[in-house]
Amino acid sequence: MIVRRMFLSAVMVLLSVSSPAQTVTVTGSVSMASDSGKSKATDAANVAVWLVPADGTPSPPLDANKARPRLVQHNKSFEPHVLIVKVGSEVEFPNRDPFFHNVFSLFDGKRFDLGLYEAGTTRNVQFDKPGISYIFCNIHAEMSAVVIAVNTPYYAVSDRKGQIIIANVPPGRYVSHVWYEAAMPESLPGLAKEITVSQNNSTLGILRLSPSKAQEAHKNMYGHDYPPPAPSTPGYQRP
Secondary structure, eight states, X not given: OHHHHHHHHHHHHHHHHHSOOOXXXXXXXXXXXXXXXXXXXXXXXXXXXXXXXXXXXXXXXXXXXXXXXXXXXXXXXXXXXXXXXXXXXXXXXXXXXXXOBOEEEOSSSOOEEOOOBOTTOXXXXXXXXXEEEEEEESSOTTOEEEEEEESOSOEEEOOTTOEEEEEEEOSEEEEEEEEETTSOGGGSGGGOEEEEEBTTBOEEEEEEEOOOOOOOOOOOTTSSOOOOOOTTXXXXXXX
């Protein structure tokens, strides 16, 4: 009887060690405040949140079976406006407009120039280091997007109602990071906080943000102002 109990105990220990920890869906919400500090009904989309293990656990490798992320050009805009990817990801830039685009980024994150490419074609960019990349089109001044490359697979972007959902997070301690385009850059580090994720605690709570930075007009790829668009030419014409 004693031997049998010892055998069963050993089996239970092996099962507990070999069985993967059950993951958790982490949720949260964004609340936008006015200059007076009062909450206001506004679009709470495009707030990026990502979780980094607090103990420095290395990030798992990229999932080779996962579809490539996309930043689509359509109706002279980028869709989505904010895209989070894991470092090392290759992002597709398909042109779904009936005219040329020239996607580029000359800022902190990934610097690149995709050149002119026509409707129905796609160019790819690998984001091989962490950072914030501001994306523009050298032809259409109204087009802008942001790609955030992070060293973690646990991330999400809020929807219009401010809802945040990060799936498949293993229980543990994390540092949550927040990025919001209309926030002053110096305020973003103060939004980071340590959280413990478990079956009994899977919420980020309410992220209270205050839009404080007006969007500035950007220059083209050569540092010049964009020429006024011709009313009858929505896109680049062949020379």
